[in-house]
Amino acid sequence: MTSAEPRTLVETKRIRLFDEDRPLDFVRGGRLTDVTVAYETYGALNKARDNAVYICHALTGDAHAAFWHEGDTHPGWWDVMIGPGKAIDTDRWFVIASNILGGCQGTTGPSDLDPATGEPYGLNFPLIDMHDFVTVHRALLAALGVDHLHAVVGGSLGGMQVLDWSLTHPEDMDQAVIVAASSRLTAQNIAFSAVGREAIMRDENFYDGRFAAHDVNPTVGLAVARMMAHITYTSEEGFEEKFARRPQFDARHPGFGVDFAVESYLDHQGSVFVNRFDALTYLYLTRVMDYFDPFADPTAMDKVARTALKYLVMSFDSDWRFGTAHSRRIVRRLQSRGLPVSFREISAPWGHDSFLMKIDPYLDTVRAFLEQPAKPKPSIYRRRLGRHH
Amino acid sequence: MPPDRLTQGLLRHDLQSVAALINRGERVLDLGCGDGDLLAYLIGAMGCTGTGVERDPGAVMAAIGRGVPLIELDLDTQLEEFGDDSFDVVVLSRTLQAVLHPKDVIVQMRRIGRRLIVTMPNFGYWQHRLRLLSGRMPQSRDLPYTWYDTPNLHHTTLVTLEEFFDECGLVIEKRIPLDGRGRQPRIGEHFLQHGANLLAGSAIYVLARSN
Numbered sequence: 001m002t003s004a005e006p007r008t009l010v011e012t013k014r015i016r017l018f019d020e021d022r023p024l025d026f027v028r029g030g031r032l033t034d035v036t037v038a039y040e041t042y043g044a045l046n047k048a049r050d051n052a053v054y055i056c057h058a059l060t061g062d063a064h065a066a067f068w069h070e071g072d073t074h075p076g077w078w079d080v081m082i083g084p085g086k087a088i089d090t091d092r093w094f095v096i097a098s099n100i101l102g103g104c105q106g107t108t109g110p111s112d113l114d115p116a117t118g119e120p121y122g123l124n125f126p127l128i129d130m131h132d133f134v135t136v137h138r139a140l141l142a143a144l145g146v147d148h149l150h151a152v153v154g155g156s157l158g159g160m161q162v163l164d165w166s167l168t169h170p171e172d173m174d175q176a177v178i179v180a181a182s183s184r185l186t187a188q189n190i191a192f193s194a195v196g197r198e199a200i201m202r203d204e205n206f207y208d209g210r211f212a213a214h215d216v217n218p219t220v221g222l223a224v225a226r227m228m229a230h231i232t233y234t235s236e237e238g239f240e241e242k243f244a245r246r247p248q249f250d251a252r253h254p255g256f257g258v259d260f261a262v263e264s265y266l267d268h269q270g271s272v273f274v275n276r277f278d279a280l281t282y283l284y285l286t287r288v289m290d291y292f293d294p295f296a297d298p299t300a301m302d303k304v305a306r307t308a309l310k311y312l313v314m315s316f317d318s319d320w321r322f323g324t325a326h327s328r329r330i331v332r333r334l335q336s337r338g339l340p341v342s343f344r345e346i347s348a349p350w351g352h353d354s355f356l357m358k359i360d361p362y363l364d365t366v367r368a369f370l371e372q373p374a375k376p377k378p379s380i381y382r383r384r385l386g387r388h389h
Numbered sequence: 390m391p392p393d394r395l396t397q398g399l400l401r402h403d404l405q406s407v408a409a410l411i412n413r414g415e416r417v418l419d420l421g422c423g424d425g426d427l428l429a430y431l432i433g434a435m436g437c438t439g440t441g442v443e444r445d446p447g448a449v450m451a452a453i454g455r456g457v458p459l460i461e462l463d464l465d466t467q468l469e470e471f472g473d474d475s476f477d478v479v480v481l482s483r484t485l486q487a488v489l490h491p492k493d494v495i496v497q498m499r500r501i502g503r504r505l506i507v508t509m510p511n512f513g514y515w516q517h518r519l520r521l522l523s524g525r526m527p528q529s530r531d532l533p534y535t536w537y538d539t540p541n542l543h544h545t546t547l548v549t550l551e552e553f554f555d556e557c558g559l560v561i562e563k564r565i566p567l568d569g570r571g572r573q574p575r576i577g578e579h580f581l582q583h584g585a586n587l588l589a590g591s592a593i594y595v596l597a598r599s600n
């Protein structure tokens with residue numbers, strides 16, 4: 001977008017969805033009596049109320065999925081996907097995006113104040129299960145008066161929410177789009193998350209999660225967690241293309257500082273992150289992924305098998321965080337119950353983060369899938385004997 | 390099966406013949422499904438369920454866009470993604486000659502589906518034989534490519550193909566010889582079946598496990 005084009009401005013709204021009368025009970029135990037959710041909507045709900053699309057964000061995302069906020073230097077995190085004429089076309093679909101439970105971008109999370117104590121929840125915040133996200137998403141839908149979704153769409157942790165939602169409440173949607181996600185983390189995936197959490201919890205400013213009471217922030221640990229995770233979101237090829245072994249411009253004397261461009265980049269990623277993200281949210285949300293294993297329940301697909309829900313699963317060939325093997329596992333499971341599932345592996349050099357990039361074959365596929373007819377129309381062409389090739 | 394629907398020109402001729410071999414409501418895997426013509430018809434008009442497999446990007450997009458479930462994978466190496474007995478019918482239409490290892494593909498299909506429908510061009514077709522007799526490589530509507538620019542890696546006559554099916558543990562339940570335009574010719578069934586290796590430009594086989 002050039003600066004000459006008008007930027008469509010949007011705002012994040014907040015709504016309280018759970019209170020004393022209607023508390024939120026967590027799957028793994030625990031209860032909150034005050035849950036507020038930050039969300040944005042784009043486009044308009046049509047008269048038939050059948051054009052709503054729900055966006056589930058990944059680990060560090062937020063409700064600001066598309067368009068611009070006043071003063072933004074970048075549009076929302078999935079602006080390549082969502083907008084007028086884009087894959088999720090806001091001229092056609094009513095798009096809802098929300099910040100997930102436990103988040104730190106407007107939705108109630110562990111660093112918010114516990115009304116019972118007046119202190120931040122800290123590690124007293126209940127452990128979150130993937131399905132708790134879905135419970136809150138559904139409460140938002142009810143509050144917005146949307147009783148059915150055309151599709152639920154998400155990448156990475158977002159795709160895992162889509163999978164859980166589609167299995168537990170398939171009646172809510174016609175389509176589920178799951179990008180670069182997983183139905184069960186590998187030991188290596190959990191190991192990466194564990195090191196990130198260790199970095200945070202071993203930070204001298206962590207104070208068992210009560211860092212806010214000490215008026216400090218475990219920024220060193222959080223930045224290290226982000227730097228390491230960020231490496232797993234890109235690819236060797238992507239790093240080579242972007243940095244290779246270029247020295248950082250101010251590295252006049254070799255030493256242990258930021259000598260290479262890639263180091264400067266990671267350093268920047270870390271410091272930007274600590275200003276916008278909460279260490280406790282990082283712990284809670286990564287843990288949700290570690291435990292997610294919906295197909296461990298042999299009855300997991302019983303509900304969805306009674307519906308006509310259609311799946312699109314996609315992966316990227318350079319993704320080594322939740323690579324094609326993870327997506328294929330999802331496809332195999334869904335396929336084993338005879339569910340309609342489409343799958344594509346997209347070639348792109350940017351690793352796991354590819355799901356956030358403008359990659360035309362990827363975006364075009366999402367669009368084609370969302371806009372498909374409810375039932376395929378047989379191809380009708382006139383029978384001209386001996387003339388067609 | 391309403392035969393009238395199939396004669397209205399809904400599908401390419403040979404696909405019509407394949408469609409006529411599939412029952413209402415069956416679960417179908419179409420390997421090398423192209424734009425999804427066959428599945429669009431089976432799902433849209435015949436109450437079938439199913440999945441197409443294709444790698445050509447344009448065809449993949451067309452199939453997904455028209456509502457045909459499609460899995461992008463390599464027939465030669467990735468058919469193990471499908472479970473044993475997970476489909477009623479597995480279709481391979483004019484594709485076996487283009488895969489790297491036809492035997493591996495057929496063995497996988499046999500594992501995945503209870504019934505197989507395989508369409509193959511016939512290298513023994515009389516037009517091909519005439520071309521060879523005249524000293525030139527065969528070319529026809531069924532084998533339209535030059536030898537140096539073709540997706541087809543393997544050629545076989547129907548007789549040799551049938552020996553291969555037997556070797557793969559498959560019995561032929563039905564053979565439908567097609568003429569050079571992919572249509573079922575209007576000549577006597579007896580004559581046609583006996584002369585298929587010479588008269589058919591291609592043939593559709595319905596196969597089942599022999600044990």
